[in-house]
Structure formats: structure tokens, C-alpha cells
Amino acid sequence: MSSRAHRHSTTDLSLLPVPHVLGAALAAAAAFSLLVGALRAIGGKQPAWQSSWPEPVASVAEWVMQCLNGVARVVAGGQNGASLSQRLGCLLLLIAFFVLLRRAMLSRNAYRPGPVDVKRLVASSPDVETQVEGLTAQLRKYLSETNLYPPTALPAEAPADNFLDLLGDVDLEPKKLGTSLLRLFSRLRPTIAYTVRGVLRARAQEPHLGVTVTVTSYAIRGSRTETLWEATWEDVVREAGNWVMATLVPVTRASRRPPWQDWHGRDLCPDLFAAYQEARRLTEERKFDDALEHYYAALRLDPMNLYLRTQIAGTQEKLGLHLDALETYYGAMLLDGCTNRQRKTRLARKAWNPRRFLRRRYRWWRDGLLEARYRYAVVLGVTERTAAQWCRSPFEDTFEPRRAQAREEIRRSLTPAFVDRYWPTLIGLTPPGRTRFEAEDEGLIKAWLAWQLGDRSRREIVRMIFQCAAQEEMRQLARDYPLVSLHPFAAARRRGTVTWPSLRLNRDVWAPLRLAWADSVCESGCASGAQCERHRIGGLPDAPEWLARPETLEGQVRKVMAWPLPDRLKQWARDWRLLPRRPWQDSYSAACVYAVAMHLQARDVSADDLAKMAAKEPEDVAGVFEERKMIADDLAEMAVNELEDAARTDRSGFHPLMREWLLIEDPDLEELRRKDRFIRFERETYPHSVPDRHRPRRPLLAEVMAYDQRLLRGTARVMEETWCLRKERLPAETHVLAQWFSGEGELWACVHRVARNQGGDWRDREKLLQTVRAIADPVLLARCGLPSTLPELDDLLDESAWIEPGRAEGRVEVFDKLIVRRLQILSCALQPRSPGSVVESPVTRSAQWLAAVRQDFASVGFVSPGAVRQACWDYEATWRALSEQLDPDGDKLALPRALRRLRKPHGTRSGLALV
Numbered sequence: 001m002s003s004r005a006h007r008h009s010t011t012d013l014s015l016l017p018v019p020h021v022l023g024a025a026l027a028a029a030a031a032f033s034l035l036v037g038a039l040r041a042i043g044g045k046q047p048a049w050q051s052s053w054p055e056p057v058a059s060v061a062e063w064v065m066q067c068l069n070g071v072a073r074v075v076a077g078g079q080n081g082a083s084l085s086q087r088l089g090c091l092l093l094l095i096a097f098f099v100l101l102r103r104a105m106l107s108r109n110a111y112r113p114g115p116v117d118v119k120r121l122v123a124s125s126p127d128v129e130t131q132v133e134g135l136t137a138q139l140r141k142y143l144s145e146t147n148l149y150p151p152t153a154l155p156a157e158a159p160a161d162n163f164l165d166l167l168g169d170v171d172l173e174p175k176k177l178g179t180s181l182l183r184l185f186s187r188l189r190p191t192i193a194y195t196v197r198g199v200l201r202a203r204a205q206e207p208h209l210g211v212t213v214t215v216t217s218y219a220i221r222g223s224r225t226e227t228l229w230e231a232t233w234e235d236v237v238r239e240a241g242n243w244v245m246a247t248l249v250p251v252t253r254a255s256r257r258p259p260w261q262d263w264h265g266r267d268l269c270p271d272l273f274a275a276y277q278e279a280r281r282l283t284e285e286r287k288f289d290d291a292l293e294h295y296y297a298a299l300r301l302d303p304m305n306l307y308l309r310t311q312i313a314g315t316q317e318k319l320g321l322h323l324d325a326l327e328t329y330y331g332a333m334l335l336d337g338c339t340n341r342q343r344k345t346r347l348a349r350k351a352w353n354p355r356r357f358l359r360r361r362y363r364w365w366r367d368g369l370l371e372a373r374y375r376y377a378v379v380l381g382v383t384e385r386t387a388a389q390w391c392r393s394p395f396e397d398t399f400e401p402r403r404a405q406a407r408e409e410i411r412r413s414l415t416p417a418f419v420d421r422y423w424p425t426l427i428g429l430t431p432p433g434r435t436r437f438e439a440e441d442e443g444l445i446k447a448w449l450a451w452q453l454g455d456r457s458r459r460e461i462v463r464m465i466f467q468c469a470a471q472e473e474m475r476q477l478a479r480d481y482p483l484v485s486l487h488p489f490a491a492a493r494r495r496g497t498v499t500w501p502s503l504r505l506n507r508d509v510w511a512p513l514r515l516a517w518a519d520s521v522c523e524s525g526c527a528s529g530a531q532c533e534r535h536r537i538g539g540l541p542d543a544p545e546w547l548a549r550p551e552t553l554e555g556q557v558r559k560v561m562a563w564p565l566p567d568r569l570k571q572w573a574r575d576w577r578l579l580p581r582r583p584w585q586d587s588y589s590a591a592c593v594y595a596v597a598m599h600l601q602a603r604d605v606s607a608d609d610l611a612k613m614a615a616k617e618p619e620d621v622a623g624v625f626e627e628r629k630m631i632a633d634d635l636a637e638m639a640v641n642e643l644e645d646a647a648r649t650d651r652s653g654f655h656p657l658m659r660e661w662l663l664i665e666d667p668d669l670e671e672l673r674r675k676d677r678f679i680r681f682e683r684e685t686y687p688h689s690v691p692d693r694h695r696p697r698r699p700l701l702a703e704v705m706a707y708d709q710r711l712l713r714g715t716a717r718v719m720e721e722t723w724c725l726r727k728e729r730l731p732a733e734t735h736v737l738a739q740w741f742s743g744e745g746e747l748w749a750c751v752h753r754v755a756r757n758q759g760g761d762w763r764d765r766e767k768l769l770q771t772v773r774a775i776a777d778p779v780l781l782a783r784c785g786l787p788s789t790l791p792e793l794d795d796l797l798d799e800s801a802w803i804e805p806g807r808a809e810g811r812v813e814v815f816d817k818l819i820v821r822r823l824q825i826l827s828c829a830l831q832p833r834s835p836g837s838v839v840e841s842p843v844t845r846s847a848q849w850l851a852a853v854r855q856d857f858a859s860v861g862f863v864s865p866g867a868v869r870q871a872c873w874d875y876e877a878t879w880r881a882l883s884e885q886l887d888p889d890g891d892k893l894a895l896p897r898a899l900r901r902l903r904k905p906h907g908t909r910s911g912l913a914l915v
Contacts, residue, residue, distance in 0.1 A: 212226070
């Protein structure tokens, strides 16, 4: 049995029908019930079975004995046996049951799916015969690496085409019926679910190489064939593997799980599947620039895919692009099937209003949407990073012009949305220099909010606005989450990393704590050091009393996360271990609360207050610092205890998922990572060979700077060897030389953009990678380590500790500053200059060479090898100088000196000379 996607689908239906496992199982169960009923009816004519057992057991035993008597009468002959019509009827029911049972097993095997048999590829011509074995192994390896459908490499027996062929040598003679049934049962279990066959082909037309792939399903008697053409056999195998997987995913249970749940029973685009798989692979290898490029390529083919958007946002968080992640999460939240008006109407209703959650058009229960809303609220609440990127000053943007333009576009996009969504959160508050906002002041509030969000000098107010918005998002999310299990369309959809206790903790403790932290920062002083009363928003709730001491904070956390049971009952349940163990998400959220409280305690006493205390009683200053240190140590101890509990709760789920986030990326733990208690926890939980585990305050900056340095040095090594190899290809034709110098100029422009933005924009790095891939040989790229991976901070600390034990943290910070300075020198050296300058940019020099080649040799098939060979030497030396300049121990002015020796061309009619 099979089913198709609904007829209102906007995409084509899958050519392979979807196996209907439940329908096939019900049909087999119905046939079995009829067979058992018939046997019981035949066996019920014998005398009743007598026993002294209790009534329920006796009734069941009597029923079983009647069925066994029926089987005996059908098998036995003579006068006590069943009649011929009864035996034929039971035989037909048995055959029908076997047919339906096998159909159900085949449907289940196809839906799971079972093993996929990849047959040996067939060559269509003798020239391709030598490639068959290797390409077959590559295809099997590629399919197995998708982690969805591992093919079987062993020969598998193909199932019979129909039931008569299945029976084959099974003898149905009554005297041998018992043996025949055993042999029949051994043949029932399907061996494989799908078969993949391919024919290798070659043609004169480009692309020259191809394969014709056929996927056959034995459960529902369907097949699909496609012919694919590519330039190399490796590309042919990769495209064939992607096409096979794109064919199988919509008809198997993989289409019921993200990110393919919207493609169930539809024709999945192979390019979409290939882009997603490649993005996942690159993310695991920490090649985030390439991963983002492939994620966006997949999103162009499936723009409504919620999980693609959340994964893009997660990758942006890893790169420190919190403003970009905020916009991506916001776009993912809008995939709930509502207009802005409908969404505001639903959120305005009370929590237990049936119209808030029962109306199907409000798809707030969509699988993955609650997780996207949760991550959006968290990123919005990390205001020390989000607001800082939102309000980045024009002076800072001068060093990153392309990144500044991207941030400006995000601000223009999000400002109207924030004004329309969050103006009610300001009702009852008093902005600086204004009167209290009331509910009827909607227009006034929206105008003020748009003004504040558009003014980049109002960082403190923008931070407060974001914090209030995050608190409101947590409230709305907490209202919707308990209703998921009650919703008729979402009862089976509540899964993910969000739990109800952790959500309550974020709403009742984490969000108020961060709001108090932002308010204390605004109260203690702005960036200029002046009092920020004119930047404070009045009317905010006072800091909760439980923020005063670590003990009261711990009591509040336990109160929020506790089970709603009487204390005596909870103690009894703990003694008998009846309460389930807390999931690691709850313990981790509690640790984040204690870590955020450390930030608040560190900012609680301003510099002005300390100066006043020092003027009056100097000994009080030391007492204040000692008290703050004791509070911070207590909070660190409580946070680490929660982290240890999370590590013990779920070792298989916590460690692989949370290691990088916990040690490097989570902004809540920034202050905690510097404490000795956390360092000890790290050494115990993640043992490492290097003892120095002190980390810089900005770990992501260290990773990005090291990544930029490796990327540029890898590009320099690749191009140095490329120009060395080009000398051996001389003399070269004109169009070849034009390609060389055209690509050279474009590549130097990419290097200049990366150096000028100091790696702040991932698009610059991705463009650099794409350009160097188009120029250099893939083998050379792999040998030089391109594309490079984003190094982990642990690796950087290991290298620094090996050079100078005990000062790894300091060496990493010095390395960051050194690379920043070298990139600034590089940007100045590559800056285009006015005509006639002594030192010319390589971008301009490459354009001069390109113009000279096109002008002086427009009618000649080749150029003078001597002139071009000298240019190859110059470019090879220039790229070598770039690699030396980015070496921390190298000459910081190596590239400017090399550019002085990069000679310009002078075209003549007899040849090409250098001046």
C-alpha cells in the first residue's frame, strides 16, 4: 500500500509512491484475525476443554485450545479432519495472510528504510570498463557517509517479484505442511528495500562523462531513472549519490524528521539535498564560511525551511555575528503561517484563551518553531554583544566598510519590525527627558522607539530596549509552551532542547537578572565615564530581593525549577528515587543564571563610588573587593556544580553538543571561565595534555584572527607555487595570459577586502576562497591546507603553551594584536594609489599587465616568454612576501618592499618589455 502527497502541493510529487506502513499492517492483522476466527470455529465443534484454573485464565486457555483443535482438524485427514471446503478456505486465508504480511514487512522495510543494495556499475563501452570497480566503491562510500542509508556491500539476494515466485520450492502437500510452513516463514522476511543500478556512459559533447541511475523499490513495485552528466568521474559519482538520496528521502521516514518534513511524498531537488549535506559536513569540520555559502544555496531552493534558517543562525553565532543571527531567527519566527495582524492578535490573548492555541491557522506549534523562538529570545537578551553590534560607532565602521554596510541593512530591516512588535513593552515606563508612556500613546511610543534604535550613540538605551524585548519574548514563549502537549496538531511535535523548567528559569530568573545587569551598567556610567541618568529608562521594576546574596539566588532557582508537590511528598519521592532525573538542559540553564549573576556583582560598585569610599575610609575599599570576590567564588561554585550535574545526567548528549559552546562560545559564561573552579572542572571533564587552561576574555577574536592568518598564508603559498608552475608552461597563448592576470587582479582585490575588514565579514573570506579555487589546482589547494578550518581556542593555547609554558593566554592576546597590526599594514600596502606612484597596488599592476597583453598581442598567438617569465618571478616573490609578512616572526614590511620590485609592463610591437 502507498500514499501520495496531497493534491494541493505546490511541488511535483515523488515518482516513487510513499509506503503506507500502517495500512499494510492493518490489512495483515485483519487477515490474521479472519484466519484465527476460522480455526476457532472449526475447532469449537470438539468437546469443551475442562480445567480447574481460575475463570479468566480458563477462558483464555479454552480459546487457545479451540484454535489448536482447529489447526489439528485442518492438518489431519480422515473422519475427524475438517472438510475439503474448510481446508481450502483456511488455505486461502493463510495465503492471503502471507501475502499481506509480506506486503507489510516490505512496506516497513521501505519506510525505515532497510538495506540499500548498490549493484556493481555497468560500463556502456570498453573505454569505461577500467573505471567500474573504483566508481562503484566511491558510490557506496558516498551513500554510506550520508548517515541515512548505509548501503550493503555484500551481495544480497533480490526478493521475488511476486508471491508465486516467492513460494518456489515450498511444498504444500498436507503431509509435509509443517516443514513447508517453516521454509515459507524463512522466505518471508525481506532482505533489501531498494536496489541502485547504474550504467557509466561517455560522449563527445561536454560534459563528456555521465551515468544513468535507476532506483527500484521492491515494496511498492516502483522505480525511477535519471541520466546525469559531469566533467569528471568524481563529480559524476557525487551527483549520482545525491540524486539517489534525494529520491529515497521523500518516501522514507527521513521525510518525517527535520529538515525534510515538508518534502514528504514530494520530489526533492537533488541540488537542495547536496547543498545541505555539504553544509553539514563543512560545519563539522569548522569551515564555517563555506558552510554558510552552502546553507544559503540550500535556502534559495527551499526558502520556507525553518531548520535551514535556524542552522544558519547557529553558524552565525559561532562566528560572532549576533546581529545577523538575530535577523535570521526573527525571519524563522515568521514561518508560523500568520500575518503580522493575526500574530499580534493571538499574542494579545490570555494564556488559557482557547482561541490562542486551538485555531489551526496559527501554526505556532509548528515543529521547531518554539526552539527558534527560544534562541531568538536568548540572542536578543545577550545585549552586551547584540546591542554593541547594533550601535557600532561610525569610527569603528571605517575599518570594516563592508561589514558596516551589512549591519546598516540589518538595522533598516529590523527597526520597523521591532517598533511594531515591542512598543507595548514600554507602556508604563518613563524614557529620559519625557513623561510616562501610557497605553493611548502608541504613536508617541513608536516614534520614540524608532528614534532610539536609529541613533547609534544610544547604546545604553538600546540595550535596555533589547532587554525588555527579550523578557517579553520569554513571557510569550512560556505561555505557549505548556499548551503544546494539549494541542491536537502538536501533541507529537514537542521535542528539542527546550524544557519547561529551563524555560521558567529563563523567564523568572535569567531575564530579570540580565535586565538588572543592563540597568546597573546604565546607572554606573556610560562609555564616556559620565553619569547616565539621562540615558536611563524610568519605571522599570526594582531589582529582585533574591539578587542580593548567592544563597537567596540559589533559593529562587530551586523554587522555580522544583516540582509542584508538597515538601514531604517530594522528599519521599527522592528517597525512593521516584522523581525523574533533571535533564541536562535544566542544569545548564541554572549554571548560566549563576554565571550571569557574576557579571552583575562585578558591575555593582562603580568607579565613582569606590573613589568616594577611598577618600573617606580607604580600608572599606579593600573590604568591598574582598566581599565581591567571596560572592563571585560562591556563584562560581554553584555554577560549576550545576555543570557537573549536567555532565553526569547525560554523557552521550551533553558533551558532544556542549563542549565548544560551554568552553568558548556561550556569552553567559564569559566571567565564569576565568575562575579557578571552572578551570578545575574543565580539566576534570575534558582532560587535556597542556596544563595551562586560562582563556582570553574574547576567545572568538583569537580564533578569527588565527583563521584569517591561516587563510591568507595558505592563499599566498598556493599562488606562490602556482606562479612557479606557470613559468614551466611558457610560452603561453594570449588568452591564457589574459586569464592569469585577470584572476590575479581579482584575487588581490579579495585579499585587500579581507585585510581591510580584518576578517569581520565572512562573505569576503568566502569570495577569496571561491576565487583561489577557480585559479589553482585542487591538489595544490589540499596540500596547502585550503580551505582552512576555524581553529579552536584549545589548539591556539596548546601551541602557545608549548612555546612558553605558563603564559599561553598572554601569548594568544599578543598574537591577536600582532595580526591586527599586520592586516592594517597589508591593507595600506594594497590600497590603490594615484597614477605615477612609486609603489603600485598589485590590483592595479595586474590590470596593467592584462591591458598590455590584450593591446600589444591582439594579432599574435603567443607572447615573448622572457617578459612573462620575469613577471612570474615578480608575482611569485610578492606572494612569498605576503606569507612572510603574516608570519609573527617574519618581516612586517615584507610585502611593501616586494611591491616596489613588482615591475609594470611596457608594450611594443616587437615584444613585451619590462620597465
